[in-house]
Each structure stands twice: as structure tokens, then as C-alpha cells.
Amino acid sequence: MTNANDFISQLASKLGRSTPTVPPPLIDFHVPQYRLSNPGERSTIFLHNWQELGGKGVIVKTEDQTVSCLKEWFGDLPLSWIKDNPQAILAWDSLPTLAETAFSTLNWPLARYTMAAPDPRERYSIAAQAELGITGADWGIALSGTIVTNSSAQRGRAVSLLPPRHLAFIEASKLRDNLSEVLEEVSALGSPPSAIEMISGPSRTSDIEMDLSIGVHGPIEVYVIVIDT
Amino acid sequence: MTMYNSSVDQRVDAALANNFLRQATRRATDRLRHNKYKATDELGSWEEWRNAGASIRSHVIENLDYYLQQLIQQTEKRGVQVHLAKTPEDAVAVVRDIVQKHDAKNVIKSKSMISEEIYLNHFLQADGVLSVETDLGEYIIQIAGEPPSHIIVPAMHKTRQQVADLFEPIAGHTLSSDTPTLTRFVRVRMREQFLRGDIGITGCNFAVANTGSIVMVTNEGNGRMVSTLPRVQITLMGMERIVPSFRELDVMLNLLARSATGQRLSSYTTILTPPRQSTESDGPEEFHLVILDHNRSEILGDKTFRPALNCIRCGACFNVCPVYRQIGGHAYGSVYSGPIGSVITPLLEKNWEKWGHLPFFSSLCGACSEACPVHIPLHDLLVKLRARKTISGHTPQIEQQIFKAYRYFFTHEKTLRRALRLGSRLQFPFVRNGRITGGPPPLSNWTKSRTLPMVAPKSFMQVWADLKLNRKSSE
Amino acid sequence: MKVSLFATCLTNAFYPGVDLTMAKILKYLGHSVDVPEGQACCGQIAFNSGYIDDAREVARTLIHSFERSEIVVSPSGSCIAMIHHYYPFLFEKEPVYLKKSEELIKKSYEFTQFLVDVLKKPDLGAKYPIKATYHPSCHATRLLGVDEAPYKLLEHVQGLELLPLAEAQLCCGFGGTFSVKMPKISEAMVAEKANHVLASGADLLLGIDMGCLMNIAGYLEKINKPVKTMHIIQLLGEGMKP
Structure with missing residues (x-):
């Protein structure tokens, strides 16, 4: 394989110079970013755009509201899932408090993904057999109806990927207007986490005769609860 | 790879005689084009975004030596194994080596045009490795043994019945040809593959130089599967696919999603800064980044054609091209078709005998240049390639005589x-x-x-x- | 104003009436018109075929012909686009001719552009009652930016009913030598354009580039569905007759 120095110096010579040692200047560009004139509308707009993509969503203020919304969405299904598979509802190690208490109230037991099995392959297979994956989120983007999650030791990337349903909780304070704000905050973290997943709606494809079809690989149903306390 | 053996005229005739193909091409390009207009109109400032995109891409290409060096340093620092491949053969050899070292039998792939460019599946299959394309469209054409007919919708030329016919031998039973049935079949079938995959191979839409991050966009989620589940990941990237930092990534992701499919963002945008940290539960432990040159450095050294490296592979030029509209992608004969394919194929492959027809697959109407989100003057590059071909002596004697007479x-x-x-x-x-x-x-x-x-x-x-x-x- | 006509190779050989009418209209508007000798072609046909050395010499000849002109006007957006878009490239290594080509660029216009943008004369008092549709040529619109001017002229033609042309932005498949080098693709393109023209319900197809019109009309005639075709110049010329 080509040695890196040779590879780079050959590129430099193609550019008519020797390998640069100082960084190039910052690129001068300006784009008018999407900004909400009324930040109070951010949750509503985020939700609207999320729903346009085929997701379900709601804004809640209290635990009661959370409980009744979960009941409305899933009914008694979770209880029957659990009967067949105790790990049918898979979650990150910790979720926002309001979410945790809501699930206790409902008596829907959450299996914690990272502790589900010691071997990664086993974990993946558990996640693939789960009915619902539950995560928090680090940011949301109003303009595109996107939720953004950072990977970490307590989270697991498969939770929002392998189960046929994904439910995310996001605090309203984590919503931003546009992608650039999120990326700016990612930059400020210094070293980014090993994976940042930006999710805008369910898995979709139009590969067969341009006919839109949902859920070819990733979640088929996606839900978001915006916590605005 | 049968398609490549027929002559240009035969391919054009076959395309023009294929009514489904022509209808499908119109339908797909019309849809994608109108979605794009909707997505760019709502921004209200598309030209400013385009200008920013063009500045960013040109700047990166003009400083590719610096940014590539930075990317290599940043990724290696975190433990990524970087492989620099001068030629497609080198790149194939790297991947085969890794596969053999791990004794891998199941390779799962998300969409990578570099993989198409180096005919990777062909070589892996020859080694007895099951290498499965997981993007639905790519999977369809893999079974059919065909190259992509559109850079974004690779199996656009297949009817649902043809897809069902391709899937049936694999399913072992008859399948009805409605989209939900076909999609469900693929979901179930691919799940097994995803969970079994020893090695994941992905493409790379952008690499962020100052953090060593790899950015992939997909709509199906297969890119996430391939980059989450296998223990080993190989990412293939063309060496020009770089942005300096997250600041520029914002512009490029907006331009890409809106130009390609008219989405504000693709369903899944994944930013990997690999490999996984030791305490994390998911993601590859071992990460290989294969960076391919394949004459891109020659293009870099040629100021006339350097802008061709600005391309972000969005496919917008396909969707406005009146030539592509009539004949679809296969008539081009090349992995990259459409206007950008006609520009880069002769430059990457350096073979006028084989690819000399491509610059002439254009009426020079300029619709491609108008559509390009990073202002590549595609029709100018096509006409300049024609001049290169003439200068290289690969045009017929009679034609040269005609233009001598014209000149007189x-x-x-x-x-x-x-x-x-x-x-x-x-x-x-x-x-x-x-x-x-x-x-x-x-x-x-x-x-x-x-x-x-x-x-x-x-x-x-x-x-x-x-x-x-x-x-x-x-x- | 003293206006020099650039007749273009195509109209010179096949459609001299277009050039002549253009001269008449400009004279009618009170301008003196000349046609410098020696002019023949912008060089595009060779340039687009990859023969840039041949194109350069033809371009040089054209530059010489118009060296003493104040204003140059042509009935083709494509030919003017060739000058504006590619002459600087053709002469990038010849400073003298680079300067000359820049001078030519500054003073050269496509006819509708000249009438509407320079002379500010969108209304010539023409009258032509007919249902027409208009094909916007690619080079005029995309390379030269002549977009609105033809429509403004047509708006002022009394009795003219302009019908929309579907997928108007699509190239007609002419592309100069493209039409003979890739004849089957070109035919497929012109067939689609012709279908849109027929579907428009118009009795007249208008354009501002005879290349495109020759292509579309030639196809329509071959399939025995001839549609009357005119350059906007011809329409104005006819409509201005008392």
C-alpha cells in the first residue's frame, strides 16, 4: 500500500506545491439559516415536520399526559409482548425521569439493552426480537423533524434501529431550529462520540418503481414524545 | 458485467426499444426533479446555498493534500486503519486481505459507488465470500447482475414483476409483486444477513477532516445496520470526499439531501467517529478506511477538469438530462452514468476507445450545469473532453477532413x-x-x-x- | 444606432429571409444596418465537436469582421452564447485576441435581447392572430440568460394567443452535430419535443434559434404532422406589414 507521505506529497505536487504544513484559511461563505421568529413554536414545528415524515408525536407536560399518550398509542399491546418475551421493550440504561416514572406507572417493564446479554451478537438478536426500542435524544431539529442521538456506553445504537418500533423522548430544551446549530454544538464537544445518529422519520425506500415503502430495514413505526415541563 | 461487452450502438438501440425503461426513467427523474424543486424553493435562498457549496468544494479540492493528511492523522489517532489505494486493484486487494484475515464468509454492504467502481462484489464472490448488497435497489441489481442505472435509484429500470421474479428463487416460493410484499421479503431476508455479517462495507458521503469522522446518508437504515452490527467495518471512499469541519458539513448535507431526493435531511444521517470506544456496546471494534485515488490525482493536476472532483454524487444532473431521460443509465456502459458519469468516466478510466462516446452523450443543453448544487460546469467539461479526444487523435480521419474543409x-x-x-x-x-x-x-x-x-x-x-x-x- | 448584423451560418444558407427581416425591423426602428463582409460562423459547430483549433480560426475570422462595428446583433442565442461563453476560453493563450473577443462580447446581442433589454422596444405594433407556442432554446436561456425577452415581445403581438408548451425546458435534441453523431438519441429527444408541440394545440411554433426550429419542424414533417414554424423575427416581420 502507498505510504501516506508519498500519497500526500504526490497530491501536493499535482497542486503545484510541496505538502502544506499550515492549515488553509477558513472558508468564507454565508448561508441564510432557517430560524424561527417565535422560539415558542419550536416544539410544534418540530412535531409537525416529524409527523409529515410519517412519525407519531406529542408534546407532554406531565407524567399523566405521558401515560395516557402511551396508552393511546400502544393500548394493551406491551403487556402481551412481555408475556411472550420479557425483553420485548428495550431501552437505554436511563431515560428522562418523566419517561421512567411513566413506564413504572404503566407497569411496562423495560429491559436495559446494554445489560441484556454479555455478547454483542446476543444483544443484537435480542434487539431484533424486541417489539419496541426506547431512547432519549440529545438534540432535535425543528426544520427537518429530526432527532439526534449520541452513542455512549449506556446507550447502544441498536435500540433505535433493530426493533420494528422506536420511541424517543426529548426535552423541549434540546430542540434547535436547524442542523447547523446542532453541528456547532457537536463541534463544541471536542471529540465527537463514536456515532451520532440523525433520524428523520421511519425507514423508507422508493427503489421499486418509485413507490414509497416504509420499513424496509429500520423501524417501521417511529414515535416521539417532547417533554415540555 | 455482461452489459459492458455490447457496443455503444447496441446499448442505445436496446435502451430506446425498451418502453418500460424509458417510462420508468421519465417517472423517476420527473419525480426526483420536482421533489428537488420543492425542497430548494422552500429554502428561498438556494443560490446562496449553492454558492456556499461550490466555494466549499473548490476550497477542499484546492487543499486536498492538507485535508487528506489531516483526515489520515485524525482517524489513525483513534485507531482506524487507513489504507491508501492508488488503483482499483490496490483497493480490491486491501479488502480481500481484510476479509481473508478474518476468515469472513458473510460480508454485508451498504451503498458505495467506489465498490461499484472497483467491481468489488465480483472479486469477493470469486473468493467464495457471500457479499450482499443491502440497499434494496442495489440488492435487486446485484441479483440481476447489472450495474446501477441511476446513481440514487439504482434499480429504477426494473418492473415490480421483474423484481418479484428475481426474488422468488431466493424466497423459494412465489411472491406477489406488490411493493409491501417485496419490501417485507427483503426486510426478513436482510435481517438474517445483518445479524450474521462478519464484516460491514460502507461507502462514505463525506469525511470530516478535523475530527476524522465518516458521514453516511441512507433512507432505508441499511447504512446504520452495516456500521453498527459487524465486528469489523471497512469504509470505502474516493479521496476527494472531504469537508474540513462540521461547519461545512451543514451546507453539504443540506445540498445533498435536497438535490438528491428533495428531502430536508435523509431519513438517516450517520456521523461515525470510529471505532467504538471500549466501553460501548455496539459498533465495530476494528475499522478500516480505504481511500481510493484511481486517477483522481490526475484530475486534480489538470486545472481544466479539476471542478469534476467537486461532485457530491447527488444525481441532480441525471434528473434534468434530456439524453439520460431517453436512454437511462445502462446505455452509457459505465458505472457512473448521466452527465457527471460522462465527465468522470473518461478521466478515471483513461481509455478513449472504450469511453470516447461518453462526452458525446449530450446535446450540450446545459441543464446539468444549471442543476448542479455545487456549480460544476458539466456541459463545459463535456465539450472540453471532446477537444481532448480530438487532440489525442481518437477521432475518425473523415471527421477531421470535414472540419478542415469547414475551417477553409x-x-x-x-x-x-x-x-x-x-x-x-x-x-x-x-x-x-x-x-x-x-x-x-x-x-x-x-x-x-x-x-x-x-x-x-x-x-x-x-x-x-x-x-x-x-x-x-x-x- | 449603427447596428451590424451577424447572420449566422444556418440562416445565411437556409433561412436568408430571417436575416433580411431582422434588418428591416431594425431599419424600421430607425437604426442604420450593415452586414460586414467576411463573417461566416461563430465556430460553434467545430467547437462542440471537439475541433477547437478549427473553431478558433473561424472565430478569429468572425472577430475580424466585426472589429469596426458598434453593436452586433444576431438572430441566434446559441451563436451569441458561443461568443460570450467560449471565446475567452478559445483565446485564453492569445492576449490580443482575448481582448478582441472581450470587446465583441460587450457589444454583441441576441435579437430579442437587443430589442427588449437594450432598445426597450418590446412593442413593435405587430398583429398576428394565431394560437402559438414557444420553445425556449437551451443556449439562449441557460448560457445567455435570455429568458423573459422573447415572452415580452410576444405579449405585445396583437391577436397572438400563446399556449403553454409542456416540459418546455427540455432540449429539442438538435445540439448541432449531436443530431448526426447520436442520431437515434437525438430522434428520441425531438420526438418527445414534437409530441409536446402537437399536444399544445398551437397552430404555430415559435422560437429564437433556427437550429432548434429546423430540427423540430423537420421531424414533424417527416412524421407527416407538419406544424407551421417561425422565428420570432419572422412573426414580427409578418405582423408589422400594413
Whole structure:
């Protein structure tokens, strides 16, 4: 394989110079970013755009509201899932408090993904057999109806990927207007986490005769609860 | 790879005779084009975004040495194994090595045009490795043994019935050809593959130089599967696919999603800064980044064609191209088709005999340049490639003679006048009802499908000269 | 104003009436018109075929012909686009001719552009009652930016009913030598354009580039569905007759 120095110096010579040692200047560009004139509308707009993509969503203020919304969405299904598979509802190690208490109230037991099995392959297979994956989120983007999650030791990337349903909780304070704000905050973290997943709606494809079809690989149903306390 | 053996004319004839293909191409490109307009109109400032995108891409390409060096340092620092491949053969060798070292039998792939460019599946299959394309469209064409017909919708040319027919032997039972059934079949089938995959191979939409991050966009989620589940990941990238930092990534992701499919963001945008940290539960432990040159450095050194490296593979030029609209992707014969394919294929492959037709797959209408989100002057590059081909001596003798004659007559206007007068007399054998309806080649190429007006008995220059003469004599 | 006509190779040989009418209209508007000798072609046909050395010499000849002109006007957006878009490239290594080509660029216009943008004369008092549709040529619109001017002229033609042309932005498949080098693709393109023209319900197809019109009309005639075709110049010329 080509040695890196040779590879780079050959590129430099193609550019008519020797390998640069100082960084190039910052690129001068300006784009008018999407900004909400009324930040109070951010949750509503985020939700609207999320729903346009085929997701379900709601804004809640209290635990009661959370409980009744979960009941409305899933009914008694979770209880029957659990009967067949105790790990049918898979979650990150910790979720926002309001979410945790809501699930206790409902008596829907959450299996914690990272502790589900010691071997990664086993974990993946558990996640693939789960009915619902539950995560928090680090940011949301109003303009595109996107939720953004950072990977970490307590989270697991498969939770929002392998189960046929994904439910995310996001605090309203984590919503931003546009992608650039999120990326700016990612930059400020210094070293980014090993994976940042930006999710805008369910898995979709139009590969067969341009006919839109949902859920070819990733979640088929996606839900978001915006916590605005 | 059968497609590549037929001649250009045969491929064009086959495409033009394929009504489904032509309808499908129109449907797909019309849909994608209109979605794009919706997504760019709502921004209200598309031109500013385009200009920013063009500045960013040009800046990166002009400083590719620096940014690539930075990317290598940043990724290696975190434990990524970087492989620099000068040629497709080198890149294939790297991947085969890794696969063999791990004794991997199941390779799962998300979409990578580099993989197509180096014919990776072909080689892996020869090694007895099951290498599965997981993007639905790519999976369809993999089973069919065909190259992509559109850079974003690779199996656009297949009917749902053809897809069902391709899937049936794998399913072992009959499948109805409705989309939900076909999609569900793929979901179940691919799940097994995803969970079994020893090695994941992905493409790379952007690599962020200052953090060593790899950015992938997909709509199906297969990119996430392939980059989450296997223990080993190999990412293939063309060496120009870089942005300096997250600041520029914002612009590029907006341009890509809106130009490609008219989405504000693709369903899944994944930013990997690999490999996984030791405490994390998911993601590859071992990460290989294969960076391919394949004559991209030659393009970099050629100022005329350097802008071709600015491409972000969005496919917007496909969706406005009137030539692509009529013939679809396979008639081009190349992995990259459409306007950008006609530009980069001759530059990457450096073989005029094989790819000399591509710069001529264009009426030079300029729709591609108008659509490009990073302002690549595609039609200019096509016409300049034609000049390169001529200079390299790969054009027919007779054509060279014709243009020598053209040059003579059109630099001697008085002689031209006489020639036109002569022409107007000699044309009669070919004239029916006042129109030219036949003639020797290359004129016959026109008259097969069109008539031509008669050469006027007096050219305008002659008419004007005569008028002037009359005026003078009457004065 | 003293206006020099650039007749273009195509109209010179096949459609001298277009050039002559252009001269008449400009004279009618009170301008003096000349047609410098020696002019023959912008060089595009060779340039687009990859023969840039041949194109350069033809371009040089054209530059010479118009060296003493104040204003140059042509009935083709494509030919003017060739000058504006590619002459600087053709002469990038010849400073003298680079300067000359820049001078030519500054003073050269496509006819509708000249009438509407320079002379500010969108209304010539023409009258032509007919249902027409208009094909916007690619080079005029995309390379030269002549977009609105033809429509403004047509708006002022009394009795003219302009019908929309579907997928108007699509190239007609002419592309100069493209039409003979890739004849089957070109035919497929012109067939689609012709279908849109027929479907428009118009009795007249208008354009500002005779290349495209020759292509579309030639195809329509070959399939025995001839549609009357005119350059906007011809329409104005006819409509201005008392």
C-alpha cells in the first residue's frame, strides 16, 4: 500500500506545491439559516415536520399526559409482548425521569439493552426480537423533524434501529431550529462520540418503481414524545 | 458485467426499444426533479446555498493534500486503519486481505459507488465470500447482475414483476409483486444477513477532516445496520470526499439531501467517529478506511477538469438530462452514468476507445450545469473532453477532413457564397416537395428522421450584397 | 444606432429571409444596418465537436469582421452564447485576441435581447392572430440568460394567443452535430419535443434559434404532422406589414 507521505506529497505536487504544513484559511461563505421568529413554536414545528415524515408525536407536560399518550398509542399491546418475551421493550440504561416514572406507572417493564446479554451478537438478536426500542435524544431539529442521538456506553445504537418500533423522548430544551446549530454544538464537544445518529422519520425506500415503502430495514413505526415541563 | 461487452450502438438501440425503461426513467427523474424543486424553493435562498457549496468544494479540492493528511492523522489517532489505494486493484486487494484475515464468509454492504467502481462484489464472490448488497435497489441489481442505472435509484429500470421474479428463487416460493410484499421479503431476508455479517462495507458521503469522522446518508437504515452490527467495518471512499469541519458539513448535507431526493435531511444521517470506544456496546471494534485515488490525482493536476472532483454524487444532473431521460443509465456502459458519469468516466478510466462516446452523450443543453448544487460546469467539461479526444487523435480521419474543409470555407466567406450557390443547384436529387429528404452520410443521419430545408438559391450574404449593388446603381 | 448584423451560418444558407427581416425591423426602428463582409460562423459547430483549433480560426475570422462595428446583433442565442461563453476560453493563450473577443462580447446581442433589454422596444405594433407556442432554446436561456425577452415581445403581438408548451425546458435534441453523431438519441429527444408541440394545440411554433426550429419542424414533417414554424423575427416581420 502507498505510504501516506508519498500519497500526500504526490497530491501536493499535482497542486503545484510541496505538502502544506499550515492549515488553509477558513472558508468564507454565508448561508441564510432557517430560524424561527417565535422560539415558542419550536416544539410544534418540530412535531409537525416529524409527523409529515410519517412519525407519531406529542408534546407532554406531565407524567399523566405521558401515560395516557402511551396508552393511546400502544393500548394493551406491551403487556402481551412481555408475556411472550420479557425483553420485548428495550431501552437505554436511563431515560428522562418523566419517561421512567411513566413506564413504572404503566407497569411496562423495560429491559436495559446494554445489560441484556454479555455478547454483542446476543444483544443484537435480542434487539431484533424486541417489539419496541426506547431512547432519549440529545438534540432535535425543528426544520427537518429530526432527532439526534449520541452513542455512549449506556446507550447502544441498536435500540433505535433493530426493533420494528422506536420511541424517543426529548426535552423541549434540546430542540434547535436547524442542523447547523446542532453541528456547532457537536463541534463544541471536542471529540465527537463514536456515532451520532440523525433520524428523520421511519425507514423508507422508493427503489421499486418509485413507490414509497416504509420499513424496509429500520423501524417501521417511529414515535416521539417532547417533554415540555 | 455482461452489459459492458455490447457496443455503444447496441446499448442505445436496446435502451430506446425498451418502453418500460424509458417510462420508468421519465417517472423517476420527473419525480426526483420536482421533489428537488420543492425542497430548494422552500429554502428561498438556494443560490446562496449553492454558492456556499461550490466555494466549499473548490476550497477542499484546492487543499486536498492538507485535508487528506489531516483526515489520515485524525482517524489513525483513534485507531482506524487507513489504507491508501492508488488503483482499483490496490483497493480490491486491501479488502480481500481484510476479509481473508478474518476468515469472513458473510460480508454485508451498504451503498458505495467506489465498490461499484472497483467491481468489488465480483472479486469477493470469486473468493467464495457471500457479499450482499443491502440497499434494496442495489440488492435487486446485484441479483440481476447489472450495474446501477441511476446513481440514487439504482434499480429504477426494473418492473415490480421483474423484481418479484428475481426474488422468488431466493424466497423459494412465489411472491406477489406488490411493493409491501417485496419490501417485507427483503426486510426478513436482510435481517438474517445483518445479524450474521462478519464484516460491514460502507461507502462514505463525506469525511470530516478535523475530527476524522465518516458521514453516511441512507433512507432505508441499511447504512446504520452495516456500521453498527459487524465486528469489523471497512469504509470505502474516493479521496476527494472531504469537508474540513462540521461547519461545512451543514451546507453539504443540506445540498445533498435536497438535490438528491428533495428531502430536508435523509431519513438517516450517520456521523461515525470510529471505532467504538471500549466501553460501548455496539459498533465495530476494528475499522478500516480505504481511500481510493484511481486517477483522481490526475484530475486534480489538470486545472481544466479539476471542478469534476467537486461532485457530491447527488444525481441532480441525471434528473434534468434530456439524453439520460431517453436512454437511462445502462446505455452509457459505465458505472457512473448521466452527465457527471460522462465527465468522470473518461478521466478515471483513461481509455478513449472504450469511453470516447461518453462526452458525446449530450446535446450540450446545459441543464446539468444549471442543476448542479455545487456549480460544476458539466456541459463545459463535456465539450472540453471532446477537444481532448480530438487532440489525442481518437477521432475518425473523415471527421477531421470535414472540419478542415469547414475551417477553409468559413474563413473564406466569398468562397463560401459560391459554394452555397453550387450547393443550392446540386441538392435537387435529394429534394422532395421543397425539402431535402435524403443524402449521403453524415447528412443521412439527419434525413432518416427529419427533413431539411433547401439551401437557399441565394445566401443572405449574397442577397445583401445584391441589394447594396442595386441601391448603388439606382443612386 | 449603427447596428451590424451577424447572420449566422444556418440562416445565411437556409433561412436568408430571417436575416433580411431582422434588418428591416431594425431599419424600421430607425437604426442604420450593415452586414460586414467576411463573417461566416461563430465556430460553434467545430467547437462542440471537439475541433477547437478549427473553431478558433473561424472565430478569429468572425472577430475580424466585426472589429469596426458598434453593436452586433444576431438572430441566434446559441451563436451569441458561443461568443460570450467560449471565446475567452478559445483565446485564453492569445492576449490580443482575448481582448478582441472581450470587446465583441460587450457589444454583441441576441435579437430579442437587443430589442427588449437594450432598445426597450418590446412593442413593435405587430398583429398576428394565431394560437402559438414557444420553445425556449437551451443556449439562449441557460448560457445567455435570455429568458423573459422573447415572452415580452410576444405579449405585445396583437391577436397572438400563446399556449403553454409542456416540459418546455427540455432540449429539442438538435445540439448541432449531436443530431448526426447520436442520431437515434437525438430522434428520441425531438420526438418527445414534437409530441409536446402537437399536444399544445398551437397552430404555430415559435422560437429564437433556427437550429432548434429546423430540427423540430423537420421531424414533424417527416412524421407527416407538419406544424407551421417561425422565428420570432419572422412573426414580427409578418405582423408589422400594413
